[in-house]
Amino acid sequence: MDTLQFEIARFLAAKALHKRRTTYQQVGEAVGWNHPTGRGLGRNLEVILHYLADRGLPPLTTILVKKGERHPAEDAMAYIRSALGAIDIEAAQQEVFAIDWTSVPELDPATDTLPDGRQVWLTSFWGFDPASWGCIGFADEARRARYLSNSKPGTLVAIYVTKGKGPENMRGKVVGVLEISHEIGHAQEFISGDRWAEKERDQDSRGKWLYAVKATRAWRIVPEDWRRVEELFPQAYRGSNAELIGANGVPVSADEAAELYELDVYEVPVYGQTEPVDPTIQTLESALSPSRAVRPASRPYWVGETNGPKHLYILRLVGNIGAYLGRRDDEVEDKHIIKVGFSKSPQARRDQIQSAYPRGAFHWEVFKPSPQPDTAPYASAEIAIAGEDAMKKRLVEDGAEVLGGEFFLADDNLIYRIWAAGSNAAKAAQDGLRNQQFPE
CATH class of the missing domain: 3.10.590 (ph1033 like fold)
Known part of the structure; x- marks a missing residue:
């Protein structure tokens, strides 16, 4: 196994010591994987599975599940069955929990990277x-x-x-x-x-x-x-x-x-x-947990987040925009102050930006997506950036007023156009990446 695969295996062993299942997102964040939902992890997990089987050790990868689930997904089970045959997955997980992984030197887990011991x-x-x-x-x-x-x-x-x-x-x-x-x-x-x-x-x-x-x-x-x-x-x-x-x-x-x-x-x-x-x-x-370095802010109102599934969003400032900008109402009729971007959680991003403003007659709302889908539609930040860039490009090209940072003044029609442009660009980026990985 390579360094990354040992790192994944040790993280799983640390979880197993505490008799806990874990998720792809937790593994991804722990090892710095670009796609915490598991995309691309399969090859590494298969190597780990065969490594363990060759040494007569329980199948650690059986405790890796999707968020909210108890057993691995069916696509993961295909890898497990190919290595181990038609196993009883519940029994396999209990076997993983039963072993003292500190007795396996190369997999002795770094338990200080987990928040265990906290009440x-x-x-x-x-x-x-x-x-x-x-x-x-x-x-x-x-x-x-x-x-x-x-x-x-x-x-x-x-x-x-x-x-x-x-x-x-x-x-x-x-x-x-x-x-x-x-x-x-x-x-x-x-x-x-x-x-x-x-x-x-x-x-x-x-x-x-x-x-x-x-x-x-x-x-x-x-x-x-x-x-x-x-x-x-x-x-x-x-x-x-x-x-x-x-x-x-x-x-x-x-x-x-x-x-x-x-x-x-x-x-x-x-x-x-x-x-x-x-x-x-x-x-x-x-x-x-002790974390990897987070890259520093490179633009106003930047906040970090781990990679993985993303939403595009448009936030809108609600209130008397003329008063806010010091302009007559007829100068800003049918226009809105907006911010565009992407996030794992548009609602959390709204709350973070709102917290920088004093309480008053103005507040931010998530204008798009509405309604917000249950799952984020874009697999990674790389894909969502294509959508964000398309929205900003359309804003500038179509005459939106730049208010500084990532804030713009735009009318209703333009807001709907930029949302379509961003969604289409992100979808095209996602389809293109999928075609590279799975060419026909």
């Missing part, structure tokens, strides 16, 4: 805004002391929004993760002044959750990966009532924590913290 807890908030609310709070000292005695510094706390209060589109869903220290204090120390005043004006929250423990880092789950709390954490959620979870928090099992690690997230600021955040959209596991 994961679950609690509920009325929303998720760590930039203004940088702690978890308890009703009294006894509850806080109980949490501290049962947790460790660096514990991850998954946050779901209560079903009776909070933004309606978030209610009942797990939307973020906090890393919690063991630094304690009065809640007002860890909450911004305006947010504290708002809390104390509300009779439902006045005087509550004053016994606080400071948060040190935070990640927002991309909206496309929000899951209902009872689906993501069935044991933790159904094993307690909602009031107890909100008041005390409850620990999450390793199996359910593994589901959380697979979700796509991006880091957001925590109130009172001065360290820079990494806005890369990636799995929580990758965000918590």
